[in-house]
Amino acid sequence: MTVRIVVTGGTFDKEYNELTGALRFNRTHVADMLERGRCKLDVAVDVLMMIDSLDMTQADRGTIVAACANCVDSRIVITHGTDTMVETAAALAAGVHGKTIVLTGAMVPYAFGSSDGLFNLGSALSFVQALPPGVYVAMNGRCFAWDNVRKNRDAGIFEALG
Amino acid sequence: MTVRIVVTGGTFDKEYNELTGALRFNRTHVADMLERGRCKLDVAVDVLMMIDSLDMTQADRGTIVAACANCVDSRIVITHGTDTMVETAAALAAGVHGKTIVLTGAMVPYAFGSSDGLFNLGSALSFVQALPPGVYVAMNGRCFAWDNVRKNRDAGIFEALG
Amino acid sequence: MTVRIVVTGGTFDKEYNELTGALRFNRTHVADMLERGRCKLDVAVDVLMMIDSLDMTQADRGTIVAACANCVDSRIVITHGTDTMVETAAALAAGVHGKTIVLTGAMVPYAFGSSDGLFNLGSALSFVQALPPGVYVAMNGRCFAWDNVRKNRDAGIFEALG
């Protein structure tokens, strides 16, 4: 089984720019993370975009949906900014069928020592292997169906609706 | 759902002793790892023992089996040294029924910057939620049934039999 | 000998705010860094302010100069943002006499795994013990007299004038 990893950016991949003192996107850290995790799963990584999910447009979401619908793999992990992860999950649920898709991200960039990213990536790659077709959000040890999750921005956590 | 985490030691928890220059067990790092992963799953952690799995006796395995059989939780993650993880998995398969048990560990101690531990813990906590009752080994992104896995010590990886 | 460490903020102490995704100042990391370095030198830490050096006013510089002039210690390390470190060094040279003062900082926040902060702090605490009275800037292994240094912002390095 090959798991496709679709990279879209998000906190996961934010870096510190030494020259400007600002956070920025440069290259993805997913390959480093897989190496750190000594991941022996067969994966294929596509860097689709490197953006903050607050800047993600409907066109960008269309690109993600198309990439997931058109790839040969039926198990897909998407790394994504947390702020609009749920919106992208909804777009995927509408546009892709018969595949297991798990979105994940990080509350703290992987480049920070204290990042949750490696934990979340290990989690998402596991849920995607074990769950039936559908679209899910896996964050911080929990996994939610796409239509039963929201980001509580005040608390900085993902939680079930109602 | 509460996931019980049973700590037995292993590479996961090895530390560097500054006074002697040797590796040793001191306290478990599992709580630190859950905090790093910002784990929002409901977990209960039991530190059953803190030993190298090469030193694990049949009596120790009996203790682990009893702890898993007797606890109220039906989803259990066990942190364990890699060298005899498969033997403990077999003991659990013989002695515990109707529960989902996932053994995990690390190739490199969590206290090392380059540890795979956080990735594996995120993975094990996910497989344990999604898989049906049974005993499994989850390492480096893959999950094996207890009777279809071995540690290839030359390569330092877990692999399916045959 | 006691070395006084005057904390003013700067990149050294920037943290990632999980709720907003922005960098911010919270608490200083200097105590953590001294612990990591297992620093056995007798030090006294004063947190004078926690600001980006681009936001530092002449009043702030006056506060720093007064703190250095008035303290009992004759060897002082100042942690400072890199952008205006040289300006503060000049203010100190004009306002404090007979003391060895070493300003240092970091190109990358200590909270990032890849920070140069620990290296620079070890360096500054060493130069301050060994150099005669005067005001110096110690960054990335080099030490400059206050009137022979500038930050080259394009290259992100400190260098001697002319």
Add this chain to the structure above:
Amino acid sequence: MTVRIVVTGGTFDKEYNELTGALRFNRTHVADMLERGRCKLDVAVDVLMMIDSLDMTQADRGTIVAACANCVDSRIVITHGTDTMVETAAALAAGVHGKTIVLTGAMVPYAFGSSDGLFNLGSALSFVQALPPGVYVAMNGRCFAWDNVRKNRDAGIFEALG
């Protein structure tokens, strides 16, 4: 000014061997540490040996003394295991004259997240620039003349004699 860095191994460079679970020497981490510290000092690195200082023979010490005596540089940092650092310092004091030589090491390997190595390297590279000819031991923020230092193995610290 070029500072010569002579690598002899020691805790600094110990790594975890994933296959055996033991600590070992492989390659030196000094280049990584200089990069992390964004060191802009002109340095030349010689890897003379990669050994535990408890295994260091008089012949090894002779090799180190000869390397320091014969190199063109007059400012030398030696990375060294802590257990016999003081003995090597004495050999250097007897055999090399007119040069500033600073021995340093680490209580915890650099490959561990909690290592003091980067702090000590920044410190040693600074003392070596600022101190007059002589042989010194720089550890954990302090610098000792070669004939006024011992390792207190019970406490895990270097301290002055008497």
